[in-house]
Amino acid sequence: MTRHLYVHLPFCAHRCGYCDFVTVLGRAEQHGAYVDALLAELALERELLAPELETVFLGGGTPTFTEPAALERLLRALPAAQEVTVEANPETLTQELARTLRRLGVNRVSLGVQSFRPHLLATLERVAQPDTVRRAFYHLRDAGFDNISFDLIYGIPGQSAADLEADLGDALELEPEHLSCYELEAKPGTRFTHAHGDELALQADAMESYFELVVEQLTSAGYRWYETANFCRTPGTEDGRDLRSRHNLAYWLGRDYLGLGIGAVSTNEGRRWRNTPRLPAYLAALADRRRPERELEPLPLDVRQRERVMLGLRLDEPLLVDGLGDVLDGAALERLERLGLVDRADATLALTPRGRMLGGGVTADLLA
Amino acid sequence: MTQDRIRNFSIIAHIDHGKSTLADRILELTHAVASRDMRAQVLDSMELERERGITIKAQAVRVEWKGHQLNLIDTPGHVDFTYEVSRSLQACEGALLVVDAAQGTQAQTLANAYLAIENELEIVPVVNKIDLPQADPEAAAAEIADLIGDSPDHVLRISAKTGQGVEEVLDAIVERVPPPSGAADAPARALIFDSSYDQYRGVVAFVRVVDGTFSTREPLRAMALGTRFEAEELGFFSPTRSPMRTLEAGEVGYVITGLKDVSRLRVGDTLTSQTRPAAEPLPGYKDVKPMVFAGLFPTDSDDYPELRDALEKLKLNDAALFYEPETSQALGFGFRCGFLGLLHMEIVRERLEREFDLDLLVTAPNVAYRVKPPVGDWVEVHTPADMPNEVEEVEEPYIKASIIVPKEFVGAVMELNNDRRGRFDQLEYLSEERVHLTYELPLAEIVLDYYDQLKSRTRGYASFDYDVTGFRPGKLVRVDVLVAGEPVDALSLVIHRDSAYDRGRLLVERLQKEIPRQQFDVAIQAAIGARVIARETVKARRKDVLAKCYGGDITRKRKLLEQQKAGKKRMKQVGMVEVPQEAFLAVLNLDAEKK
Numbered sequence: 001m002t003r004h005l006y007v008h009l010p011f012c013a014h015r016c017g018y019c020d021f022v023t024v025l026g027r028a029e030q031h032g033a034y035v036d037a038l039l040a041e042l043a044l045e046r047e048l049l050a051p052e053l054e055t056v057f058l059g060g061g062t063p064t065f066t067e068p069a070a071l072e073r074l075l076r077a078l079p080a081a082q083e084v085t086v087e088a089n090p091e092t093l094t095q096e097l098a099r100t101l102r103r104l105g106v107n108r109v110s111l112g113v114q115s116f117r118p119h120l121l122a123t124l125e126r127v128a129q130p131d132t133v134r135r136a137f138y139h140l141r142d143a144g145f146d147n148i149s150f151d152l153i154y155g156i157p158g159q160s161a162a163d164l165e166a167d168l169g170d171a172l173e174l175e176p177e178h179l180s181c182y183e184l185e186a187k188p189g190t191r192f193t194h195a196h197g198d199e200l201a202l203q204a205d206a207m208e209s210y211f212e213l214v215v216e217q218l219t220s221a222g223y224r225w226y227e228t229a230n231f232c233r234t235p236g237t238e239d240g241r242d243l244r245s246r247h248n249l250a251y252w253l254g255r256d257y258l259g260l261g262i263g264a265v266s267t268n269e270g271r272r273w274r275n276t277p278r279l280p281a282y283l284a285a286l287a288d289r290r291r292p293e294r295e296l297e298p299l300p301l302d303v304r305q306r307e308r309v310m311l312g313l314r315l316d317e318p319l320l321v322d323g324l325g326d327v328l329d330g331a332a333l334e335r336l337e338r339l340g341l342v343d344r345a346d347a348t349l350a351l352t353p354r355g356r357m358l359g360g361g362v363t364a365d366l367l368a
Numbered sequence: 369m370t371q372d373r374i375r376n377f378s379i380i381a382h383i384d385h386g387k388s389t390l391a392d393r394i395l396e397l398t399h400a401v402a403s404r405d406m407r408a409q410v411l412d413s414m415e416l417e418r419e420r421g422i423t424i425k426a427q428a429v430r431v432e433w434k435g436h437q438l439n440l441i442d443t444p445g446h447v448d449f450t451y452e453v454s455r456s457l458q459a460c461e462g463a464l465l466v467v468d469a470a471q472g473t474q475a476q477t478l479a480n481a482y483l484a485i486e487n488e489l490e491i492v493p494v495v496n497k498i499d500l501p502q503a504d505p506e507a508a509a510a511e512i513a514d515l516i517g518d519s520p521d522h523v524l525r526i527s528a529k530t531g532q533g534v535e536e537v538l539d540a541i542v543e544r545v546p547p548p549s550g551a552a553d554a555p556a557r558a559l560i561f562d563s564s565y566d567q568y569r570g571v572v573a574f575v576r577v578v579d580g581t582f583s584t585r586e587p588l589r590a591m592a593l594g595t596r597f598e599a600e601e602l603g604f605f606s607p608t609r610s611p612m613r614t615l616e617a618g619e620v621g622y623v624i625t626g627l628k629d630v631s632r633l634r635v636g637d638t639l640t641s642q643t644r645p646a647a648e649p650l651p652g653y654k655d656v657k658p659m660v661f662a663g664l665f666p667t668d669s670d671d672y673p674e675l676r677d678a679l680e681k682l683k684l685n686d687a688a689l690f691y692e693p694e695t696s697q698a699l700g701f702g703f704r705c706g707f708l709g710l711l712h713m714e715i716v717r718e719r720l721e722r723e724f725d726l727d728l729l730v731t732a733p734n735v736a737y738r739v740k741p742p743v744g745d746w747v748e749v750h751t752p753a754d755m756p757n758e759v760e761e762v763e764e765p766y767i768k769a770s771i772i773v774p775k776e777f778v779g780a781v782m783e784l785n786n787d788r789r790g791r792f793d794q795l796e797y798l799s800e801e802r803v804h805l806t807y808e809l810p811l812a813e814i815v816l817d818y819y820d821q822l823k824s825r826t827r828g829y830a831s832f833d834y835d836v837t838g839f840r841p842g843k844l845v846r847v848d849v850l851v852a853g854e855p856v857d858a859l860s861l862v863i864h865r866d867s868a869y870d871r872g873r874l875l876v877e878r879l880q881k882e883i884p885r886q887q888f889d890v891a892i893q894a895a896i897g898a899r900v901i902a903r904e905t906v907k908a909r910r911k912d913v914l915a916k917c918y919g920g921d922i923t924r925k926r927k928l929l930e931q932q933k934a935g936k937k938r939m940k941q942v943g944m945v946e947v948p949q950e951a952f953l954a955v956l957n958l959d960a961e962k963k
Binding site: 006182183185208209211212228229248251252257259263264265267272274297303306307310311314335336338339341356357358359360361362363364365367 | 887888909910911912913914915916917918919920922923925926929932933936944
């Protein structure tokens with residue numbers, strides 16, 4: 001029984017060049033049908049869900065681009081949860097929508113800021129301007145949101161270290177509860193890589209220090225670096241509230257989750273499946289109350305253990321290694337400890353700050 | 369057949385002068401092979417040989433011509449295989465010396481002709497490719513006649529391609545090559561001049577019977593090693609296998625030994641009968657020692673047993689190949705192999721990879737050194753890493769290089785040889801246009817890229833051959849490479865003192881580019897003894913992390929991590945440093961970079 005529900009809302013006004021998520025442009029006339037399909041899928045999988053949910057997460061796409069009536073219908077129909085997050089693009093976030101979301105039980109918003117520099121926003125093909133971001137933020141605050149997260153991207157073609165410092169500074173000035181900072185991934189085959197790949201390769205060396213810069217600037221501003229790319233304000237400054245993303249923590253702690261919608265992934269009792277990314281096929285199947293076409297992936301024990309290590313080491317809290325001995329390379333562990341990249345205690349393992357900077361390679365080394 | 373009706377001969381030629389085509393034509397003309405079954409160049413049985421246009425292994429084929437039995441013993445045609453040529457020549461009474469009518473005498477023509485003369489063979493000179501538009505048969509005939517002290521009128525002019533003149537070649541073999549003259553009634557003796565391994569029948573020896581008669585099922589003994597076996601089958605190739613009841617004095621053929629252990633029958637040994645053994649073995653072949661050495665390591669260390677088996681099998685077909693187990697800290701378990709030369713090394717490596725499907729890492733080649741330590745006797749060193757720190761004297765092998773080149777390139781060749789510590793010996797005009805240069809050079813100076821340099825500086829016109837002349841003292845030092853403070857045995861090199869600094873610097877610069885950034889700073893140093901002569905640093909990585917990882921990404925990220933893991937596995941671990949295999953080849957290309 002899973003206590004975590006993900007709902008994918010794929011619609012976007014524009015597909016940004018760097019994006020490789022499952023997205024669908026426009027199609028306002030299909031938003032209603034899509035929500036019907038989501039609810040039909042939810043009905044089919046209902047028995048996988050615990051009576052009380054911990055988290056619901058609406059991701060996209062641009063969830064807030066969904067037709068307001070359809071979005072509202074969806075939010076009303078979804079089961080309640082302790083943490084309900086919606087991803088939003090600043091330009092879609094009106095005062096009215098902010099109030100509606102709040103009224104319908106959403107208590108956390110993840111805002112796709114990406115940058116506060118106009119030239120970088122242009123490179124990323126983002127519609128929002130820096131002031132659009134600020135307005136959206138205050139709309140949310142005004143509507144009563146006390147848990148707002150920013151997505152920031154660094155390593156953008158043409159981004160100087162000073163640009164990055166200024167972006168972080170602008171973000172901190174607004175005092176969001178949570179920040180996700182991602183390095184731009186120029187994924188092969190995307191339009192963006194085609195246009196900017198060579199430039200990015202040339203800048204790769206210069207940008208190598210950006211991750212350190214992000215971590216230093218945010219931690220010295222009092223944020224907790226609780227996951228490789230995620231930061232939250234510390235309990236001391238927030239009346240003891242734990243502001244980590246509870247939904248995402250579920251992934252990193254290896255819990256089961258149910259995903260609804262096109263391209264959505266679920267993991268349940270040693271099996272993982274991914275829904276078809278094709279909208280027409282998804283709609284057609286659920287119109288017939290059939291499960292959509294799915295890609296199934298069995299997760300044998302050793303794979304689950306590997307994932308446990310891979311995900312667990314992204315967190316700042318030590319990983320309990322009890323029972324994971326078979327997938328760990330003892331010699332590598334010792335070497336990495338000597339290099340000051342891994343800290344080992346009785347039954348736990350954690351990466352040191354430098355180890356976290358090198359987390360990919362370190363984890364690859366650690367896995368037997 | 370009585371011995372006076374037998375003729376045993378070889379064809380010797382510079383590479384590409386038409387030896388294999390002539391052999392094919394002879395087989396066709398004597399009906400040993402029907403033209404429709406003719407696969408171009410039947411004697412070059414190995415795939416590799418056909419591709420490279422050179423013959424690696426000697427084989428023998430028997431044909432009939434005007435009531436005579438002719439045994440054609442094929443010989444390899446490259447500079448590295450002088451030893452194999454000499455073995456084959458010893459089984460013959462005569463040799464066809466083939467020269468290309470357009471190219472004239474080349475370096476290997478000289479080398480092979482001298483070998484044939486040393487073996488007291490009757491030489492039948494042949495100018496081939498007279499059908500070519502640029503052919504100058506008269507000039508070529510004059511050169512070849514001059515070389516062997518014969519009259520130009522005695523030189524045959526043929527085109528092996530069209531068949532023109534080939535019958536006359538066969539007639540000349542019958543007329544000019546003397547018949548064998550062994551003692552037909554004496555205790556049987558046969559010379560093993562080659563061998564191959566058949567996976568069903570074991571070791572197959574190619575033999576030239578000198579005295580007496582060998583019979584099927586007869587118990588035999590290899591005199592040097594004392595190996596005993598029964599002749600399971602005797603016969604000859606025509607060119608397919610034709611079993612016979614006996615092989616008699618003067619004849620050439622094969623013996624199927626049934627031996628499964630390839631090391632028990634040495635090429636060069638003498639076979640005799642166990643029941644009526646000969647008192648003395650035939651005069652042995654010259655025991656050629658390998659002079660070029662390199663480490664061969666399986667890319668995947670699990671393949672070590674396969675590599676060992678493969679070398680064992682190659683060794684049977686290749687008496688000149690030497691190998692012994694070697695353990696490198698950096699590369700793990702492998703073999704230190706000795707070769708006659710660079711081409712020999714290249715062929716062995718290709719055969720291992722192609723015929724045995726092995727993935728190999730070959731270290732930079734080096735030569736054999738003779739070292740006198742402060743205490744104790746001279747020792748021979750095959751690996752730079754084995755060179756002691758303290759030495760009283762070091763000697764390195766020298767060669768006499770023979771280079772034939774059009775006169776306008778003499779300057780370029782001299783410059784190259786001077787760069788390579790060469791000592792000029794002699795310059796001689798073969799004709800108005802062509803010059804024969806001889807130089808003395810340290811073998812170490814030619815093992816890396818000398819041949820490529822020679823070819824590129826003479827626009828491909830130079831032909832080159834060499835003979836190892838012996839060891840001489842040299843001012844040599846061992847340069848070690850340290851990666852993160854750990855000496856990397858596989859990267860050590862022995863080098864002339866004067867070039868140590870330059871090479872050391874180039875090597876660390878190259879390695880800095882080849883070694884990927886690690887989780888810590890990595891110092892790369894070149895040192896002579898305790899003295900560091902060059903240093904570079906590979907700076908530590910500052911980030912190595914997959915930015916995002918949420919529910920939908922987990923499978924993909926896990927696969928990326930597995931790929932990263934697999935990439936690391938392909939690296940060799942030197943202490944704590946992961947070094948890609950390519951880095952170990954950095955030493956190979958230093959000169960290319962310098963130029």
